[in-house]
Amino acid sequence: MNLSAADLLARPARVLDSGPVRSLVEGRRVLVTGAGGTIGGELTRQVAALKPERLVLLDASEYNLYAADQEMGVRFAETNWTAELGDVRDRRRLETLFARERPDVVLHAAALKHVPLMETHPCEAVLTNVGGALNVMRLAREGASAFVFISTDKAVNPTNVMGATKRIAERVVQALAPDGSAKAAVVRFGNVLGSAGSVIPLFQRQIASGGPLTVTHPDMVRWFMTVEESAGLVLQAAGLPAGPGDSAVFVLDMGEPVRIDELARRLIRQHGLRPEVDVGVVYTGLRPGEKLAEEIFYAAEDVAPTSLDGVMVAREEGEPWHLLEGPLLDLLDAAAQRREKHTQDWLQALEPAFRPG
Secondary structure, three states: OOOOHHHHHOOOOOOOOOHHHHHHHOOOEEEEEOOOOHHHHHHHHHHHHOOOOEEEEEEOOHHHHHHHHHHHHHHOOOOOEEEEEOOOOOHHHHHHHHHHHOOOEEEEOOOOOOHHHHHHOHHHHHHHHHHHHHHHHHHHOOOOOEEEEEEEHHHOOOOOHHHHHHHHHHHHHHHHHHHOOOEEEEEEEOEEOOOOOOHHHHHHHHHHOOOOEEEOOOOOEEOEEOHHHHHHHHHHHHHOOOOOOOEEEEEEOOOOOEEHHHHHHHHHHHOOOOEOOOEOEEEOOOOOOOOOOOOOOOOOOEEEEOOOOOEEEEEOOOOOHHHHHHHHHHHHHHHHOOOHHHHHHHHHHHOOOOOOO
């Protein structure tokens, strides 16, 4: 069943104007990391439609990259593209790729994002989410004109490993930006409807099997956005006027947060069924690292509207790279050695707001 954002979120999907980003993409060389994922895949579609000179798809998953490559051949055969198998953790692989492809615009979507899994795999989360962002940002600032890092609302006052790694990566991007050629944007997402591992596909599978739908807590709320909105926001952030070395955080106005319990019941009704009669809803309790409600900004961030309807910008005084670099490398070293306790300790040392669940 195909359901619209209005069906699920009680608000219309925002349609972001592609005009301002056409000049950013058209005739330029664009790299998308994590191009085989839900968000990375939508980014490749939107970028391909804007006629880049060259589109580079990078992903560590062989199958996801194959699927993305096949879709490009069917839908965007006239585009000059290449599908590259590689991991953002691998600095030398990235160096070779950047030297050959010379991207003008870098959209960094590659990440490990499953909250419960990252709670039990903190070293992997650090190596991909922090180490990968560091590797890509270092190379992007040496020659690209625009870099966008995809973050999450879970990075604000994080209570889980995934959120903490994303927050540290935000800081890395903003600390490295002033000395580089690229304007850098951090984009914070709410939950993306239909993305891999998200709640909507889970609920749909549970409805198909007769239920019950599993909700962690009756009062849990989340902000949601569509995958089209998420990719559009990334491109809008990359296209906003800014000079080399500038950096900021961008967030889409996602309306009011949605109660997950109400979302589950709405989805049941839209399948022509009755909640608690045809399909039950059960409460399973908060999982490690989960919050009842997320936040989108830090109190210290100066939030203002942008020239784009529905897009907000947040700025805060950045920290110098030389103060962040030492502890960051200690964190990455602990993770590389798979020393989980030391990795957790360095996460907390680096991210004072991190409050483990």
